[in-house]
């Protein structure tokens with residue numbers, strides 16, 4: 001059975017949604033990143049980058065959420081448009097999430113919630129970049145149900161994994177500045193597969209306290225024993 005290395009965080013959520021939409025049987029293996037499981041040699045053999053998600057799918061070991069989504073879409077023949085022009089569009093928007101919306105969201109969350117002072121410049125920069133990315137996504141979703149094509153695809157799954165955490169960046173305003181994103185986000189959240197993907201968080205026993213141990217494991221270069 002497919003092994004899914006998981007922690008209740010944005011990038012694994014994309015893969016959880018894909019696995020649930022596929023109805024593919026899988027075994028969840030919790031990687032407790034606040035306890036440092038991602039640094040263990042056994043996990044580094046699966047993902048040398050020491051991050052979740054990763055999967056072992058038969059003979060294939062795949063790490064990085066975008067690589068996993070592409071692998072599952074290609075091997076299962078679903079959720080990636082086949083028409084070459086639509087597929088090109090899908091790859092463009094998939095990379096917009098993989099190299100823009102996703103990493104900028106991660107950095108925005110880091111600087112808003114975890115970085116020490118002084119951090120005004122970083123909070124401003126990443127806050128404005130998040131706004132720019134979500135405005136672009138909002139324009140794209142104007143008059144459309146899906147980011148690409150006429151059906152849900154891995155592009156929607158990839159963006160949705162991060163969009164679920166948007167309130168963590170925007171606070172009480174939540175999705176209000178991005179009405180099309182709001183409509184699209186909630187439409188996916190209502191799907192049974194999305195509900196099951198979100199419920200996965202409650203099935204794993206992982207550390208929830210962001211204490212000194214968690215900070216050292218998540219940010220070893222600034223908070224760990226080797227920090228300068």
Ligand SMILES: N[C@@H](CCC(=O)N[C@@H](CS)C(=O)NCC(=O)O)C(=O)O
Pocket residue numbers: 009010011012033038050051052053063064065066217218219
């Ligand atoms: N580009 C990677 C990023 C993976 C990533 O940053 N995962 C986070 C959770 S969302 C993680 O493992 N954090 C723990 C750590 O960095 O030690 C992907 O898309 O899978």
